[in-house]
Amino acid sequence: MEFKTVVFYFLAAILVLAALRVITARNPVHAVLFLVLAFFNAGGIWMLLGAEFLAITLVMVYVGAVMVLFLFVVMMLDIDFARLRDGFWSYFPVGALIGVLLAFEMILVLGSTRFGFEAFPVADPAADFSNTRELGLVLYTEYVYPFELASLVLLVAMIGAVSLTLRKRRASKYVQPSAQVAVHREGRVELVKMAAEKDEPTAAEAAAATDNPASAPGATAKN
Amino acid sequence: MNFVVPETGQYLSPAAGEIFVALAVLVIMLATVFARRAARGLAYFLTQLTLLVTALITISTLDSNTHFTFSDMFVSDPLSGLLKLVVVFAVMVALLYGRGYLADRKLDRPEYYLLVLLMTLGMMVMITANHMLVLYVGLEMMSLALYVLIAFDRDSVRSTEAGMKYFVLGALASGLLLYGMSMVYGATGSLDLTIIANKTSAFAIDSPSTDRTVLLFGIVFIVAGIAFKFGVVPFHMWVPDVYQGAPTAVTLLIATAPKLAAFAMAVRLLVWGLPHLAFHWQSMLMFVAAASIILGNLAALVQHDLKRMLAYSGISHMGFVLLGLLSGFAHDGVVFNEPIYSHRWFSLAFSGALFYAISYVLMSLAAFGMIVLLSRAGFEAVRIDDFKGLNRRSPWFAAMMMFVMFSMAGIPFFVGFFAKFIVLQAVLEAGHLWLAVVAIVMSVIGAFYYLRIVKLMYFDEPVDASPLRAPAELRVMLSVNGLAVAVLGIAPQALLTLCEHAFRASSLYR
Numbered sequence: 001m002e003f004k005t006v007v008f009y010f011l012a013a014i015l016v017l018a019a020l021r022v023i024t025a026r027n028p029v030h031a032v033l034f035l036v037l038a039f040f041n042a043g044g045i046w047m048l049l050g051a052e053f054l055a056i057t058l059v060m061v062y063v064g065a066v067m068v069l070f071l072f073v074v075m076m077l078d079i080d081f082a083r084l085r086d087g088f089w090s091y092f093p094v095g096a097l098i099g100v101l102l103a104f105e106m107i108l109v110l111g112s113t114r115f116g117f118e119a120f121p122v123a124d125p126a127a128d129f130s131n132t133r134e135l136g137l138v139l140y141t142e143y144v145y146p147f148e149l150a151s152l153v154l155l156v157a158m159i160g161a162v163s164l165t166l167r168k169r170r171a172s173k174y175v176q177p178s179a180q181v182a183v184h185r186e187g188r189v190e191l192v193k194m195a196a197e198k199d200e201p202t203a204a205e206a207a208a209a210t211d212n213p214a215s216a217p218g219a220t221a222k223n
Numbered sequence: 224m225n226f227v228v229p230e231t232g233q234y235l236s237p238a239a240g241e242i243f244v245a246l247a248v249l250v251i252m253l254a255t256v257f258a259r260r261a262a263r264g265l266a267y268f269l270t271q272l273t274l275l276v277t278a279l280i281t282i283s284t285l286d287s288n289t290h291f292t293f294s295d296m297f298v299s300d301p302l303s304g305l306l307k308l309v310v311v312f313a314v315m316v317a318l319l320y321g322r323g324y325l326a327d328r329k330l331d332r333p334e335y336y337l338l339v340l341l342m343t344l345g346m347m348v349m350i351t352a353n354h355m356l357v358l359y360v361g362l363e364m365m366s367l368a369l370y371v372l373i374a375f376d377r378d379s380v381r382s383t384e385a386g387m388k389y390f391v392l393g394a395l396a397s398g399l400l401l402y403g404m405s406m407v408y409g410a411t412g413s414l415d416l417t418i419i420a421n422k423t424s425a426f427a428i429d430s431p432s433t434d435r436t437v438l439l440f441g442i443v444f445i446v447a448g449i450a451f452k453f454g455v456v457p458f459h460m461w462v463p464d465v466y467q468g469a470p471t472a473v474t475l476l477i478a479t480a481p482k483l484a485a486f487a488m489a490v491r492l493l494v495w496g497l498p499h500l501a502f503h504w505q506s507m508l509m510f511v512a513a514a515s516i517i518l519g520n521l522a523a524l525v526q527h528d529l530k531r532m533l534a535y536s537g538i539s540h541m542g543f544v545l546l547g548l549l550s551g552f553a554h555d556g557v558v559f560n561e562p563i564y565s566h567r568w569f570s571l572a573f574s575g576a577l578f579y580a581i582s583y584v585l586m587s588l589a590a591f592g593m594i595v596l597l598s599r600a601g602f603e604a605v606r607i608d609d610f611k612g613l614n615r616r617s618p619w620f621a622a623m624m625m626f627v628m629f630s631m632a633g634i635p636f637f638v639g640f641f642a643k644f645i646v647l648q649a650v651l652e653a654g655h656l657w658l659a660v661v662a663i664v665m666s667v668i669g670a671f672y673y674l675r676i677v678k679l680m681y682f683d684e685p686v687d688a689s690p691l692r693a694p695a696e697l698r699v700m701l702s703v704n705g706l707a708v709a710v711l712g713i714a715p716q717a718l719l720t721l722c723e724h725a726f727r728a729s730s731l732y733r
Contacts, residue, residue: 160371
């Protein structure tokens with residue numbers, strides 16, 4: 001057996017085991033760590049195929065950024081994982097059916113003459129072939145238009161996320177002078193005409209009632 | 224494979240409009256950060272200015288030739304010029320209508336205008352795309368901005384729910400579309416629509432090959448993605464909820480310009496990219512169009528919320544647009560060669576669909592503009608009953624609303640009548656008698672709910688007798704819009720000639 005084949009089976013075995021542990025691990029933090037391991041091994045397999053740019057991107061982007069974010073989320077959110085697992089067996093038939101369907105479709109696609117392995121022979125590049133360089137050349141020449149547009153799509157996402165979630169926190173309660181000045185009597189007090197239910201009050205009671213006008217504190221002025 | 228930075232600028236000049244909008248977005252973003260107090264007004268005026276300049280750039284670069292740039296990914300032809308112009312004007316009018324509405328509800332933050340500009344850019348990219356990847360990127364730019372705009376009233380449960388719904392369903396539709404594109408790529412080996420069109424010409428109608436199967440699967444998914452963006456049956460579920468949940472100023476945006484972008488996407492992908500498989504996508508569109516016209520009209524009958532009613536009516540109108548699109552090629556599966564593109568029939572069907580889409584945008588702008596006109600701070604005139612007795616409150620705007628309703632119902636000598644007439648003529652010439660019968664019968668049934676609004680306005684007592692308090696610019700623009708619906712109905716020839724010219728001159732082959 002060739003050395004490359006040995007390495008492939010070694011990486012693939014760890015990848016499959018790690019992927020299995022992702023869904024079976026009881027502790028969510030362990031599951032995330034196993035996912036990191038799975039990504040790392042997948043990167044190794046890509047490296048074997050000669051796709052070093054993809055491999056490094058996978059490790060940098062997924063292991064370095066996305067998975068760390070996952071870890072943060074898992075640790076910071078208080079999710080009851082026991083409850084999440086509760087419905088496992090009731091969802092199992094549907095999940096299994098979808099899984100079998102997916103596998104069937106993949107076999108169908110890979111087995112067809114159009115997308116089969118023989119339709120895409122493995123390229124045998126020269127030793128100093130750098131696919132990072134080739135990707136870069138295409139990305140900044142032929143594909144420069146969609147590449148620049150993609151950056152604007154990211155800008156949309158950024159503006160959208162900020163405008164939907166950013167709320168100014170009020171550190172201090174303050175009064176807006178302009179709102180205070182703009183207040184009208186009608187905005188604060190509504191005089192309602194009602195039929196008298198009691199007899200006319202005495203003079204002293206009437207004086208006490210006028211000392212207590214129905215005005216709210218200045219900060220709650222209606223705009 | 225070198226990216227040539229042109230010295231004379233001639234290679235980038237077809238894309239001048241897109242480049243200008245992209246730069247303006249960045250400038251406005253920074254300007255509003257530093258403007259602080261005046262940011263709201265500044266963002267609005269700069270956005271309108273940008274759109275105006277974009278329209279001028281589009282007009283000045285308009286000619287009857289087809290230009291390609293950015294490695295053939297960008298195409299500028301008369302069709303794209305016309306569509307871009309209408310899109311830009313529709314967005315301008317929608318912004319003008321929505322300004323007071325947004326200010327009343329404290330939604331006129333600068334980000335709103337940035338997102339609208341980016342949405343416009345996305346639509347322009349879709350309109351000028353000659354490459355599936357570019358088309359998809361443009362679609363995502365438009366859709367992402369729309370998701371955020373719908374949920375922009377973040378303290379309203381309805382608004383956020385509508386945004387979430389549209390986001391989840393839209394992501395699914397994007398996935399379907401992308402899957403279809405990948406299959407077409409698998410079968411043809413290219414994402415360039417011109418190359419795809421040339422390569423698929425080899426797939427005659429009964430050549431049994433795996434490539435054809437793969438292509439057909441791809442077309443199914445592409446049609447599904449297009450149908451979702453049009454909002455037609457069976458991918459229409461989001462339309463009423465999103466129209467109702469979004470702030471009316473945003474509904475104005477969703478119901479108008481993106482329909483034209485969806486039209487452009489359908490033309491680029493199906494008519495430009497896959498004309499030789501027309502037989503297959505035609506039969507899919509036939510079902511979609513008939514179902515939309517039937518369901519849209521029947522469901523609109525029972526609505527009490529005007530926004531929902533207009534949403535269902537929009538579904539049926541989009542069915543009509545698809546009727547035009549599917550009538551452009553003969554239905555017996557004959558594969559056409561080059562000369563068909565100058566054929567009168569071809570241009571009648573497609574320019575009819577384009578005419579329908581443009582007149583729908585015009586009517587839709589006016590109808591939602593009326594809702595904005597009747598709304599005020601703390602009150603949304605979305606119930607049909609809010610239009611009761613409008614004639615007593617404002618005879619002029621009651622007449623405008625009547626024009627729009629008559630036009631949508633397809634009553635003669637309004638623009639909607641001619642749109643329906645041309646499309647049905649194309650359908651009959653293509654030989655789909657049953658489709659024309661279904662469309663006419665359902666239009667007659669649909670006339671009921673449009674006429675009900677006219678009846679409420681003229682013959683019922685007003686529920687809410689307060690006078691209209693809308694800014695002058697809204698009143699003027701709405702009057703112009705309503706009169707345009709009437710005038711274009713009397714003299715549709717100019718717009719029709721423009722649509723026909725756009726399709727005749729925009730040839731597929733280089």
